[in-house]
Amino acid sequence: MIYLDYSATTPVSYEVLDTISKVTKEFIGNPNSLHALGLKSAQLLESATKQIADIFGISTNEIIYTSGATEANNMAIIGVAMAHHRKGKHIIVSKLEHPSIYAICEYLKSIGFEIDYVKNDNEGLIDFDDLKRLIRDDTILVSICAVNSETGVRQPLKMIRQIIKKENIATIFHSDMTQAIGKIAVNFHDVDLASMSAHKIFGPKGIGFLYKSNMIKIVPLIYGSGKVNELKPGTPPLPLIAALSKAIRLANDSLEKRERFINLLNNKIITALEQYPNIKINKTKYSIPQILNISIMNVMPETFIHIMDKHEIYLSTNTACSSGDISSSIMAIYNDIKRAKHTIRISLSYVTTTEEVNKFIEIFKEEYEKIMQVK
Amino acid sequence: MEKIIILKYGELSTKKDNINYFIKTLKQNIGKVIEDVDFQIYYDFGRMYIYVKEEDIDYCLDRLKNVFGILEIIVGYKSNDLDIENIKNNVLDLVKAKEFNTFKVKTKRSNKNYPINSMEVSRLIGGYLLKNIKNITVDVHNPQLLIEIEIRNNEVLFYFNGIKGLGGYPVGTLGxxxxxxxxxxxxxxxxxxxxxxxxxxxxxxxxxxxxxxxxxxxxxxxxxxxxxxxxxxxxxxxxxxxxxxxxxxxxxxxxxxxxxxxxxxxxxxxxxxxxxxxxxxxxxxxxxxxxxxxxxxxxxxxxxxxxxxxxxxxxxxxxxxxxxxxxxxxxxxxxxxxxxxxxxxxxxxxxxxxxxxxxxxxxxxxxxxxxxxxxxxxxxxxxxxxxxxxxxxxxx
Structure with a gap:
């Protein structure tokens, strides 16, 4: 099996699995309970949270555990909208967001918020002038992802923050960092809110967190009891939280070295596929190496995915979350409908081996040339 | 030039015979907080000098911020070249990137065999800086940048304004x-x-x-x-x-x-x-x-x-x-x-x-x-x- 869909989800690593199993068995107390078992669980919860806070240089009370990035995005965007709607009802997002962001925006539109979409240039970079033009006195939130899930284009968050805060100091800046954390170095101090999910970094599904700077206020979406966090009441899922903490620690180990290695693999694939005139490489100078997007202009991507499936090679069309549609990110960057309809995403990880990549290239060429002959 | 950490002591001026005890305790306390790295500490009655690898400096500064008995923590530079021309150039290299309009050079010469006396060294270096950096003047009372030079037996130390330490007395000196x-x-x-x-x-x-x-x-x-x-x-x-x-x-x-x-x-x-x-x-x-x-x-x-x-x-x-x-x-x-x-x-x-x-x-x-x-x-x-x-x- 050659798994090349690490940006959709990753398998849980053995170390993390070990944590889940041990914590599930040994930490049965509710961290909110007053007895010794409760205290034991509360201590582990605190240590796990502290480890995350230390890695990212933030405070422990700035971390709100969620079921994943989609919940974190909801909590952030709707939370800001509900908390600040008296100041304004204007929200700006980019055209390169995860589908969950657009779904939230649709909901907010239906209850009277106004959404604007900031343009990007043909390298995928946010158009700073357009952003400046769009920010108004009543703009309460800007949400721009750190790394686009389809093309891997990375945004300069620090610069974007400076532009936003210069135009309107009260505008809150949220970034969906799901595809960035564990792949590249991120700085939470560039943003006010950030979302992430464990299952993209060899952690379990069903856990992630929202970073919320202590300087801003959002309202909770759900209400309940429990002293851990007022924005996410209820009993915290301790095995998942410990696993998240461990996954983050492991993912942030030797980030740069891993990125350099993945870059080599990425270049290897590009060199092999470039020779075909009908394959377009959707890579800009801002793309991170873990995500490689191509358009096979004369073959339907579904067909090709199924062919590769037979060889136990697993790829994505655009993203797992929007399969079937045309790729909105490719459309936003290249403005070419055919190119956007024919995308395939190859996503790599530091566990990908050179042999796997060689094998993939070999089979890819073989199958592609076979289809060409039929055509 | 190598980096070096220089410490100024806190409130020790009221101490006379037992000043050594206070400084020794401080040295021990510092040794405990930075025991994870390789270090060497030397001291005299005015300053303490900590030699560590350059990559450990930030770690040490972070730890030293929690040590009582330190008035000021300074990251300085050390050179083994005692030649006055080279000292001039070294100072110029170090201050070139800094933003300041007024400055003062203060020299200490613990190596009394050094042929030029402290005042003269300060004068020579000040003159050299004035010649080579535009729009700066000397202000001996309220300088924006205080350039301190210390000529020791085998080395010259250069340092500038430091960060404030916690002050107080070294822990343990009072029982x-x-x-x-x-x-x-x-x-x-x-x-x-x-x-x-x-x-x-x-x-x-x-x-x-x-x-x-x-x-x-x-x-x-x-x-x-x-x-x-x-x-x-x-x-x-x-x-x-x-x-x-x-x-x-x-x-x-x-x-x-x-x-x-x-x-x-x-x-x-x-x-x-x-x-x-x-x-x-x-x-x-x-x-x-x-x-x-x-x-x-x-x-x-x-x-x-x-x-x-x-x-x-x-x-x-x-x-x-x-x-x-x-x-x-x-x-x-x-x-x-x-x-x-x-x-x-x-x-x-x-x-x-x-x-x-x-x-x-x-x-x-x-x-x-x-x-x-x-x-x-x-x-x-x-x-x-x-x-x-x-x-x-x-x-x-």
């Missing part, structure tokens, strides 16, 4: 004290202020299970960890106070509950202090804050011990105390909502002006000496190590 730690906001601040004056602290905490929970004890341990950063670890004495407290509750009129309880705590603390060679008791009492902290209360309570009781925050407003607590990082822990043994069984109307006669009278109804003896015999000691690995590290 030991016992801090009565409750878990509230005031007592950790009182502890911090006492450590600042060079007193090494041990702490005593009274617990009353089942009325107080393990969470409350955990909270006190966390507070000790914070204080331990300044104190080079801390020894925590935990006294089980349940029996004494319950006996008081049963036998003493309720308005005198707190008075008698505090008297018992003082007695126990004094004995623990004596057994552990602590010369003073320290607590977080602040005049007038609660009924047990009125002047009459203090007098009646203090009467049971002979050992001096230091109350560093006695004359501070609550807000002043909170500000310090926030600065040292104990505030968020202190405000966690767990009962401690001073907050359970609080009478509705505690006596504000207790009488000593009444207090002793009431006390004679209970055989407290036996109870105190038992509590001390069974007391628990925890050595709190700030560097202690997280006990769940293998899971994370």
């Amino acid at each position: 030991k004290g016992l801090l009565m730690l409750s878990g509230g906001i005031d007592s950790p601040v009182a502890g911090f202020l006492t450590i600042k004056r060079g007193v090494k602290l041990e702490a005593i905490y009274f617990e009353s299970p089942p009325h107080t929970s393990d969470f409350a004890k955990e909270k006190v341990i966390k507070l000790c960890k914070i204080l331990g950063q300044y104190n080079a670890n801390i020894k925590l004495h935990i006294i089980n106070f349940t029996e004494i407290q319950e006996t008081i509750l049963k036998n003493i009129p309720h308005e005198y509950l707190i008075t008698i309880m505090r008297r018992m705590m003082y007695r126990i603390s004094a004995i623990i202090a004596h057994n552990n060679k602590c010369n003073i008791l320290v607590n977080g009492e602040s005049i007038g804050q609660v009924a047990s902290q009125t002047l009459t209360s203090m007098r009646v309570i203090n009467e049971v011990v002979k050992i001096p009781v230091i109350r560093p925050v006695a004359c501070f407003d609550k807000l002043e105390i909170i500000n310090i607590a926030k600065k040292i990082g104990t505030y968020d822990i202190s405000t966690l909502p767990y009962e401690d043994c001073c907050t359970i069984f609080v009478p509705d109307h505690p006596v504000i002006n207790p009488s000593l006669k009444m207090a002793t009278e009431y006390e004679n109804h209970i055989s407290y000496e036996e109870l105190i003896h038992k509590a001390i015999k069974n007391h628990e000691v925890i050595n709190i190590n700030i560097k202690e690995e997280n006990k769940y590290q293998d899971l994370l």
Whole structure:
């Protein structure tokens, strides 16, 4: 099996699995309970949270555990909208967001918020002038992802923050960092809110967190009891939280070295596929190496995915979350409908081996040339 | 040029014969906080010099910020080239990138065999800078940039404005004290202020299970960890106070509950202090804050011990105390909502002006000496190590 869909989800690593199993068995107390078992669980919860806070240089009370990035995005965007709607009802997002962001925006539109979409240039970079033009006195939130899930284009968050805060100091800046954390170095101090999910970094599904700077206020979406966090009441899922903490620690180990290695693999694939005139490489100078997007202009991507499936090679069309549609990110960057309809995403990880990549290239060429002959 | 850390001492100018003892203790304390890296320390009566690898400098600065007895922490540069022309060029290289309009050069020459005297070195270097950098002038009274040059036997040191250290005296130079730690906001601040004056602290905490929970004890341990950063670890004495407290509750009129309880705590603390060679008791009492902290209360309570009781925050407003607590990082822990043994069984109307006669009278109804003896015999000691690995590290 050659798994090349690490940006959709990753398998849980053995170390993390070990944590889940041990914590599930040994930490049965509710961290909110007053007895010794409760205290034991509360201590582990605190240590796990502290480890995350230390890695990212933030405070422990700035971390709100969620079921994943989609919940974190909801909590952030709707939370800001509900908390600040008296100041304004204007929200700006980019055209390169995860589908969950657009779904939230649709909901907010239906209850009277106004959404604007900031343009990007043909390298995928946010158009700073357009952003400046769009920010108004009543703009309460800007949400721009750190790394686009389809093309891997990375945004300069620090610069974007400076532009936003210069135009309107009260505008809150949220970034969906799901595809960035564990792949590249991120700085939470560039943003006010950030979302992430464990299952993209060899952690379990069903856990992630929202970073919320202590300087801003959002309202909770759900209400309940429990002293851990007022924005996410209820009993915290301790095995998942410990696993998240461990996954983050492991993912942030030797980030740069891993990125350099993945870059080599990425270049290897590009060199092999470039020779075909009908394959377009959707890579800009801002793309991170873990995500490689191509358009096979004369073959339907579904067909090709199924062919590769037979060889136990697993790829994505655009993203797992929007399969079937045309790729909105490719459309936003290249403005070419055919190119956007024919995308395939190859996503790599530091566990990908050179042999796997060689094998993939070999089979890819073989199958592609076979289809060409039929055509 | 190699980087080097230079420290200026805190309040040591009042010391004469024993200045060496203070500096040596500081050296030992510093050695403990940076023991994870390779280092060498040299000192004279004016400065301490720490040689570490360049990549360890940030780590060391971070640790040195929590060491009392340091007035200023400076990152300087060291060169082995004593030639005046090269010194000039080295200084120029170092200050070129800095933004300043006025400057002053101050030279110290501990190598008295050096052919040029200090004033002359300063003059030569100042002149050289004026010639080579535009729009700067000399200001000997209020310079924006103070360039200090020190010519030693085999090396020249260059340094500029440093960062402020914590001040105070090196911990341990003034002996030991016992801090009565409750878990509230005031007592950790009182502890911090006492450590600042060079007193090494041990702490005593009274617990009353089942009325107080393990969470409350955990909270006190966390507070000790914070204080331990300044104190080079801390020894925590935990006294089980349940029996004494319950006996008081049963036998003493309720308005005198707190008075008698505090008297018992003082007695126990004094004995623990004596057994552990602590010369003073320290607590977080602040005049007038609660009924047990009125002047009459203090007098009646203090009467049971002979050992001096230091109350560093006695004359501070609550807000002043909170500000310090926030600065040292104990505030968020202190405000966690767990009962401690001073907050359970609080009478509705505690006596504000207790009488000593009444207090002793009431006390004679209970055989407290036996109870105190038992509590001390069974007391628990925890050595709190700030560097202690997280006990769940293998899971994370």
